[in-house]
Amino acid sequence: MQQIPALKKIHVDQLYLDTTYCSPAYNFPSQGEVISYVVQKAKEAVNMDSKTLIVCGTYTIGKEKIFLAIAKLLESKVFVSKDKKATLECLELTDISSALSTEDPSSKVHVLPMMKITLKGLNEYLKKYSHKFNSVLGFKPTGWTYSGSTCSLSDIRPQTSGRVTIYGVPYSEHSSFSELKRFVQFIRPGKVVPTVFGGAGQRISDMKATFKEWLGN
Numbered sequence: 001m002q003q004i005p006a007l008k009k010i011h012v013d014q015l016y017l018d019t020t021y022c023s024p025a026y027n028f029p030s031q032g033e034v035i036s037y038v039v040q041k042a043k044e045a046v047n048m049d050s051k052t053l054i055v056c057g058t059y060t061i062g063k064e065k066i067f068l069a070i071a072k073l074l075e076s077k078v079f080v081s082k083d084k085k086a087t088l089e090c091l092e093l094t095d096i097s098s099a100l101s102t103e104d105p106s107s108k109v110h111v112l113p114m115m116k117i118t119l120k121g122l123n124e125y126l127k128k129y130s131h132k133f134n135s136v137l138g139f140k141p142t143g144w145t146y147s148g149s150t151c152s153l154s155d156i157r158p159q160t161s162g163r164v165t166i167y168g169v170p171y172s173e174h175s176s177f178s179e180l181k182r183f184v185q186f187i188r189p190g191k192v193v194p195t196v197f198g199g200a201g202q203r204i205s206d207m208k209a210t211f212k213e214w215l216g217n
Contacts (some may be wrong), residue, residue: 001186002186007186007187010187011190012187012188013191014189014190014191014192014193015184015187015189015192016193016195017180017183017184017192017193017195018174018175018180018195019180019194019195019196019207020143020172020174020196021143021172021174021175021180022177022180022194022196022207023177023206024177025177026143026176026177027176027178028143028170028171028172029152029153029170029176030176030179031065031171033153034066034141034169034170035065035066035069035171037156038066038141038169038171039069039073041137041139041167042054042070042073042074042137043073045135046074046108049134049135051132051133051135052134052135052136052137053108053126053129053132053133053135053136053137054070054074054109054137054138054139055110055111055112055117055122055125055138055139056070056109056110056111056138056139056141057111057112057113057114057115057117057138057139057140057141058084058111058112058113058114059114060087061087061088061091062173063141063171063173064088064096066139066141066171067111068095070109071099071108071109074108076107076108076109077100077101077104077107077109078099078100078101078107078109078110079101079102079104079109079110079111080100080101080102080111081102082102084111085100088100105132110125112125114142117138117139117140117166118166119159119160119161119164120161122136122138122164122166123136123161123162123164126164134163135163135164135165136163136165137166137167138164138165138167139166139167139169140166140167140168140169141170141171141172142168142170142171142172143170143171143174143176145168145169145170153169153170156169181214184211184214184215185214185215188215192211194207
């Protein structure tokens with residue numbers, strides 16, 4: 001971002017900022033670091049048992065970088081529902097569309113709604129495909145999994161039940177606290193306008209104080 005000439009020359013009067021994670025509690029690792037971590041865990045699992053199914057949780061859109069990276073590692077298509085495929089094809093991105101399959105559940109990578117990435121949910125899912133797979137490794141990628149007790153990726157501890165293991169990983173399409181700070185200090189707008197207010201009054205006051213500190217005024 002800092003190397004884009006056009007951004008160095010502009011003046012922004014008001015910056016409308018996605019403040020979903022505008023709190024020091026959400027200073028999680030970069031997307032690249034988390035993707036590398038997830039790919040490594042998937043590689044370890046499949047090396048131990050080639051009949052391990054990798055399942056990635058997603059929302060309506062988002063998390064594509066994670067499941068595409070796993071699919072590339074395993075040289076596998078990504079099995080999705082027809083509705084999910086139709087949604088993702090609206091993005092008109094060839095690398096995503098070409099990786100998807102709605103016909104081959106033997107694909108080593110499956111995508112499910114985030115709410116289904118639970119020990120109970122994935123144990124039930126494994127029963128459906130037990131003739132193809134021995135176990136499931138699930139990933140729940142969301143910034144909300146991050147907490148003060150998780151200081152680095154190496155601190156993450158998986159949940160396990162039977163033949164199902166789930167890793168909650170701090171990955172988000174929203175910027176982390178440190179990324180927001182770097183962006184605001186680079187753009188240096190006249191005013192920052194928060195767009196996500198969870199917690200109402202006190203949180204708004206805290207964010208205004210944070211913006212003032214970042215801009216040094």
